[in-house]
Amino acid sequence: MKSIKNELQNIIFGNGSVGTTSQLKKVQSFLRTNEKTSLGSKKQKHLKREEAIYLIEFAHSENLFYTQEISECKFISAGAEQRVYYYDDFHVIKINEAVFYEYWLDYFDSLLIHNYFFPATAYEFLGFKAIDGNLCSIVKQEFIVSTEITDLNKVREFLSYNGFINNRNNDYVNNNLGVILEDLHDENVLSNAKILYFIDTIFYLTKDFYSGYLLF
Numbered sequence: 001m002k003s004i005k006n007e008l009q010n011i012i013f014g015n016g017s018v019g020t021t022s023q024l025k026k027v028q029s030f031l032r033t034n035e036k037t038s039l040g041s042k043k044q045k046h047l048k049r050e051e052a053i054y055l056i057e058f059a060h061s062e063n064l065f066y067t068q069e070i071s072e073c074k075f076i077s078a079g080a081e082q083r084v085y086y087y088d089d090f091h092v093i094k095i096n097e098a099v100f101y102e103y104w105l106d107y108f109d110s111l112l113i114h115n116y117f118f119p120a121t122a123y124e125f126l127g128f129k130a131i132d133g134n135l136c137s138i139v140k141q142e143f144i145v146s147t148e149i150t151d152l153n154k155v156r157e158f159l160s161y162n163g164f165i166n167n168r169n170n171d172y173v174n175n176n177l178g179v180i181l182e183d184l185h186d187e188n189v190l191s192n193a194k195i196l197y198f199i200d201t202i203f204y205l206t207k208d209f210y211s212g213y214l215l216f
Contacts, residue, residue, distance in 0.1 A: 005177050009213045011112050012205070023064065024115075024125035028108035030058050035105060051104050052135045059128045066127030066138040070095070079187075079200075087140055093126065096137045100183075100202050107137065110203040113179065118198045144197045150186040158196060159184075178209030 015029055034054060059065055070093070074086040082096040098107035115122040124140040156166050164172040164181055171182040181203055188200035 005209075005212070008113060008116060008177065008179070009209070011116055012109055012209075013213065023127075024108065024111055024123065026062065027055075027058075027064065027125065028105065028112060031055065031103075031105040031108060048098075048101075048103055055104055056128070056135060064127045066129045070129075070138075081202075082200075086143075090143055091140050092143050094123075094139050094141060095129070095131065096139065097134050098137065106204065109205060110201070111139070113203040114198070114201045118201070121197050121199050141199065144190045144199055145192060146190040147192045148194070150189050150191045150196070152184075152186060152189075154191075155184055155189050155196060173206075175208065178206040178211065180204040180206060 012028075013032070015025075031051075070085055076084040076086060076092065078084070081098075081100050082094045085093050085095070087093045096107070098104055101107040101110065111123045111125070121142050121144065126138040126140055129136050129138050152170070159172050159181070160166070162174075163176055164174045164179075167173050170184045171180070172184065173180050181201060183200070183202050184198070188198070190197045190199055
């Protein structure tokens with residue numbers, strides 16, 4: 001049986017994907033391959049704005065631009081990283097410039113890891129959109145109604161049970177997996193009928209994540 005770390009490594013480094021994750025994985029695979037073949041080590045990676053240039057070219061070639069109008073009358077909220085809009089009665093869309101990530105690849109890695117851990121609130125990548133001269137990602141997600149205030153102690157207990165240690169404020173680290181999970185305040189984790197729903201997560205991979213990975 002594969003370990004969780006092996007499964008996550010195969011999600012990040014593998015090439016296969018089906019269903020609603022396929023478009024998301026297509027972009028992540030392109031970015032990963034481009035990094036490996038053209039940019040070399042992490043220290044040699046292009047600046048994010050340069051990374052966006054070839055990402056835009058790829059999006060055009062693969063028809064990955066989101067062309068539907070996003071009406072401001074459907075606006076719900078905005079944070080430092082994204083704007084949220086109603087999509088239909090059951091979903092929202094989120095416009096994200098990946099400002100919390102040094103590179104677009106890190107952002108797409110984070111989405112894939114979120115979908116693995118929290119399938120109830122999985123992200124579906126709808127495409128890119130240029131807004132005010134900035135490249136943005138458009139994702140769709142289940143609309144979760146909060147029925148009570150989130151108990152952050154319950155969040156800490158849940159994550160601790162799953163190997164994530166609270167290292168500061170609302171940030172966590174899983175040293176066995178080589179994964180960091182940040183910014184889990186009560187607006188990013190909602191509670192409905194005492195069930196926790198992680199709707200906005202920020203995952204980062206550490207150097208320990210890459211250890212022991214075998215291509216097979």
